[in-house]
Amino acid sequence: MTPIRPRRSALYMPGSNARAIEKAKTLAADAVIFDLEDAVAPDAKAEAREQVCAAVQAGGYGKRELVIRINALETPWGEADLAAAIAAAPDAILVPKVSSAETLAAVGLRLRKFGAAERTRIWAMIETPLAILRAESIASAAHDVDTRLSCFVMGTNDLAKDTRARLLPGRAAMLPWLMGALAAARAHGIDILDGVYNGLSDRQGFRAECEQGRDCGFDGKTLIHPDQIAAANGIFAPSEGEVENARTIVAAFAQPENAGKGAISLNGRMVERLHAEMARRTLALAEAIGERSA
Template sequence: MIARPRRSVLYMPGSNSKALAKASTLPADALILDLEDSVAPDAKEAARGQVIEAAKGDFGGREVVIRVNGSHTPWGPDDLIAAAAAGPDAILLPKVDGPGAIMLAARVLREHGAPDRTRLWAMMETPNAILNAGSIAAVAADPASRLAVLVMGLNDLAKETRARLTPGRPTMTAWLANCLVAARAHGVDIIDGVYNDIKNLDGFRAECEQGRDMGLDGKTLIHPGQIDICNEVFAPTETEVGNARAIIDAFALPENAGKGVISLNGRMVELLHAEMARRTLAIADAIAALSRSAA
């Protein structure tokens, strides 16, 4: 099983050269080099040049993602062409309203030399994105779409819907769950939105735990000080890894060959638990490999 950890996904302002230079030293699983929200209009073109150059660097195995401006903006089309040519691990598309936006972007990537490994990520941050989550995620069935990840944009959703972002996110959990089910139905990862109060680490931890318990793969971050907590919460615990190994070892015993259900330490264990255990070990192994390559 191939797994890629995306516990912590840190936004890095594309106009901040010092932040970009520091990016390769941070222990985030993925870095989003941002050309959109964090960059002022008069700095967009300069930021594009900085980000394209930065994306060519060595990030020690971390996933490198370029977030472009929307196709409806003056900078979006040129951003996408430049990002395609730079060949990062992924390009993050903002304001995705439906599956057509994914397929149009994928065509631009093909036409402008993006390597096959460059994936597309989609921001889920508009009412139409929530309404169309299933059809957006479904395009992942077509390899030409390159779609790999959905990213929640709850600040934009709050703005567009006038719903308030309050502790526990009661106004947002239905939308998170809707996108989560769409992602799981079509085999793509899904990353939680940012937590705005960077000094409230207890609140941040609670929101990470909420996202993890809902089934999300990780969380987008706006400050390096959030990385360690996020990595801890979204990683399998030692107990979970130990239990996963025990389940796989038990199903491998000759006396359990061909069985769909076995008893392990007084508990009923099914093949579905073995599948979950394999993913737990794959993620744990991938985290360990990333730590080694980033050291």
Template sequence: MPQTALRPRRSVLYMPGSNARALEKAKTLDTDGVILDLEDAVAPDAKATAREQVAAAIRADGFGSREVVGRINGLDTPWGEADLRALAAAGPDAILVPKVSSPAQIVRVASLLAAAGAPARTRLWAMVETPLAILNIGAIASAAADPANRLACFVMGTNDLAKETRARFTADRLPFVHWLSTSVTAARAYGLDILDGVFNSISDEAGFRAECEQGRDLGFDGKTLIHPSQLATANAVFAPTAAEVEWSRTIIAAFDLPENSDKGALQLEGKMVERLHAEMGRRVVAIADAIAARG
């Protein structure tokens, strides 16, 4: 499925919708995106206030180039449909739907968004955080084949997966690797971006960096975060390195030469490169340029 304009999603920070100061601070942080949360981070007696604050913050804008996403409560809760209507009217870049376990949920939310008059640019992001989501991940991703469903991104909910499966968090995340990799594969099959789950220990910088590197190596576009102190590391790990960008430009330039227009492979600086490497390189360069454009 064709994507909307390519944008970096190295770092996407959760901000509690009930905390007005946090919502304002989000406008100043070096993050590619913010998730203004109405679900887990908000107590039941603060749900209505949080909804009003998040909708007002989205309408007021001021987030600059940061992608603005609102996470609603589930539609099976007392707050979900009101959240959806309020955010649809406010018009964020995307609405994040929790505990998606079937494609039917995506279709339903997209239909409700359209009925509520959400702008066409507002996308749907889906939390992957239940055992059923993992079992149905290909079918859920396939909802992106219909543009009316607005589906653009998966977000891993590793804490909920741990709770539901009783899997333990280990330094290498071995119990989660299959779920993570399967979700990446499904996302890529249907042209979706995908973000890794949060790292819970704010003080463990080395552990956080290692998990970012693992997520990058598994194919994730970026990481969801719980604290601003994690931003610099996520931004660094999920960005192409200067060497990667330079090598990508070298490959692209070589295949763009007229004498190489009909060649599928070249020998370049002692390495064999194929045309697919030029295609990969174009994405690396595009992401690097998008990061640079953020300033």
């Protein structure tokens, strides 16, 4: 099994805010996304780029996954952002407005040209109608070693803007697009993070949307405020009951009498080997979260 890196919570931090960049060192988020795009005014982008890249290079963030969201390549800042991010060598570079696999191929060429560190991966924002229609093609870029694609990030606010769909409780209009992107990600072996929740004071609504994202199969949620971290971390982690059930299933299939069986009866229900695979992943995720917390 490929090693699992918990991505329960991925907090956006404005790249122009030095205090926020420093504060991220103390927060319990699994990933910190230093934002050079939406959160930064045009006249502050160059300074934010320098500040973020210096912070990433200096380190001090422990086991947190560090991600730099650049501006789109076609903007006046995109090329400089990408070159600087490559030099800073974060865990990942988040590319916005990815509407085709060709965008990722162009990023891949620059990764090779500028000698990007092997550890640096590419995350892709899925936030346009074309991205939804081409999600499978975009996800398939993960098989091109140059693109280094490892994660989709849903941009639900931009999707709502471009489609004119309303972001209502339950996200009925958004669910087909969310699940289509998720299916594409899973088909090509990459992670996928749910979009942000805008209601900062609506804790019940936030929890409900996290639970919906977890039940749909997302690996975690992107966040816009530190107060959202604890809930996301708890909801996207296996519960104690799920961990105990996973241990029971793995142990049952490890018994010699079950070695050649494709399915067994366990505590009054039928359990297949696919459930054992799911159980092993649950245990691996719980272990990775434990190591992250330590």
